Amino acid sequence: MSLLEGNLLVAQSGGPTAVINASVAGVIQEAGKHTQIGEIYAGRNGILGILDEDLFDLNEEMARSIEALKHTPAAALGTCRYKINFKQAPEQAAKDMGRLFEVFQAHDIRFFFYAGGNDSQDTSHKIHEEAVRRGYEMRVIGVPKTIDNDLPHTDHTPGYGSVIKYNAVSTMEVGADVGSMATDDGACCVLEVMGRSAGWIAAGTVLAKRAPSDPPHIILFPEIPFQEDAFLDRVKQVVAENKYCIIVVGEGLKNESGEEIAADKGRLDAFGHPVLSGAAHRLAEIIQGRINLKTRTVKFGYAQRAAAHYASTTDMDEAVACGNAAVRAAIEGKSGYMVKIVRTGNVPYTWKTDLHPLAEIANVEHFIPRDWIEEDGFLPNQKFIEYARPLIKGDNPVPTLGGLPNFVQLKKVPVEKKLPTRQ
């Protein structure tokens, strides 16, 4: 193992989570322990900022700001959805890759950490391969992050525990509200949660259920084709038993032809965007229209993934540990890996971090096993519950100011540019 010396660059990518900044804090705090690492830079808005040589100096931030990142939601470094796509745009991809290495070399970046989901791990993988190809010595480690929990080979992903904790408390609260208003007429509410292709997020709301009659009463998964008649029968049955019905739906719910039920095919806006009415809205139309049951909707949207005010301490601790582990791996000479979480026990819950080759992570999507869902497809079963239960434990109290969180905003002191502007 050579003693590589140089600077560190960390960036964030994809949709934010409540704890993606905790991973960045983990990277920075661990990096401070290793004298091989000189400067600690961030790329603004992921690789987009790196392409623009738009870096800022994290050593200029106060230590307490770095600590405060652990309970600050969103991507404090800025994020992007930009993808280096050799398949669809090979020329642009080659140009981008060349530019990235110009920036790495200009700033002597020898340790590169990219926190993100599938696409971002793919980017990390390509950067690692390019470094090897070029003989540019740089350690590239992916830091896992996604509320969708759809990365393979890791027990779960940082961000997931917090999103299901928030959605579960919201399901409890909305359920109590609707239940307390329910009289013999019945009442129904549909909660739409994120998850375009995997139902992990929707499934997590089952943790709100402490007794069989508790909400949620029905969970609809994007993996299981929506069958309108069977669904309406179940709604009627639940209302007959409880006087109310709480339904959770993943935004990507599809019919048996594989089309999202939220898509209103007849309508395009002036720019040709298809008009998406939202899965919850569509279900409410179906329920009210076909069985005349008053139905309201809730759509948490970005609020669910940004809800640092109700984040899981377990999730935050794991996110920090993933950042720490990424730096330790790089210091140990590893490159081309993603940090993963390995569950070592369930009662009591224990876990450790490990590494997995990026080549086996990139672009692979991990779905809920079918046998973790009840046969009728309307609720996850005990296997899922045992898996998910530990992930939401622990409250993560956020320092407040005037009754609202005191989230940190970084100073973002720019790093002096050394290259001509990108063409």
Added chain:
Amino acid sequence: MSLLEGNLLVAQSGGPTAVINASVAGVIQEAGKHTQIGEIYAGRNGILGILDEDLFDLNEEMARSIEALKHTPAAALGTCRYKINFKQAPEQAAKDMGRLFEVFQAHDIRFFFYAGGNDSQDTSHKIHEEAVRRGYEMRVIGVPKTIDNDLPHTDHTPGYGSVIKYNAVSTMEVGADVGSMATDDGACCVLEVMGRSAGWIAAGTVLAKRAPSDPPHIILFPEIPFQEDAFLDRVKQVVAENKYCIIVVGEGLKNESGEEIAADKGRLDAFGHPVLSGAAHRLAEIIQGRINLKTRTVKFGYAQRAAAHYASTTDMDEAVACGNAAVRAAIEGKSGYMVKIVRTGNVPYTWKTDLHPLAEIANVEHFIPRDWIEEDGFLPNQKFIEYARPLIKGDNPVPTLGGLPNFVQLKKVPVEKKLPTRQ
């Protein structure tokens, strides 16, 4: 003042709040101090349950359950929207009123407390008048409750502080998320909050704003007719300055003809219900369709009024105090009043409870003064901010179990019926 002795009946009405149960706890705990009061009963689902003689005995609940009501959302006694409507249905109203007094007499109810908003205060007022007319000695006191904050004569209503605290933290979090994803393309998100006719709830999200560039950037009030061109100009200006724009809209936003913009007039479902697409959804269509700016939506729905996990301690304390004060007033011989909150100082914030005649409360709606909103109509001004700021202070930590709140469920031991079933 005669020393009236007898039983107490408390009930909840209208949409729940995060702290309506705190008011009930206040009633019960104060009632326990007065030997004039014998049994402490609840009506299930408001006056609907009283009409059905469906009462349960609150003295059968554990003291710690009553204390736990203070952080349990929704209406723990059950609620209803039933109205005794002498104008539209005089015969039914007369019949209902007769039945109510049969139930009161059968159970020797001498102290009646009804927690609710405008309609419920109207009901309390009618019951008080009927008691006087009949010469049935009973003390009737209204306990204020509404997230809408639209009751007159009280500085604000219990429930309001908590809903704006939740909506404000959500605005901060969603704002951070969208801001962190914003690149030169711009990004926009519309948050829909409750408030059909008054903009108090939408206005409260301004507390998320600590710097002029902070979200929310635009707040749309039901009181101010929506002007599409001026709005789009403002959105473009905000995006030019910040790269992103967070908009909060009250669900009842209306156009200049007074029609709700959410109504999709062309569409009715099979039962003839008009299809409401939601104000946020409609605004997103307008923004994407007219200025091609990617726009997401969030609709908190019932989640905002049930969010006990992020309730305001100030609000909870005031809700308890209103319950206490209602019982003290009744013990002092008062009837036909609503408890109100009087602000006695702003820095530091101080307050007390007082009483106001129900006759002046019922069916009067209180709107935001126009001079508390900026002239252009897009944000509340400093007058509103100074008014609202104290109401969200203090966190109200909820006991948890496995990472989720441990809300209480009452045993609801039924009171033996003494009357024939209602016809």
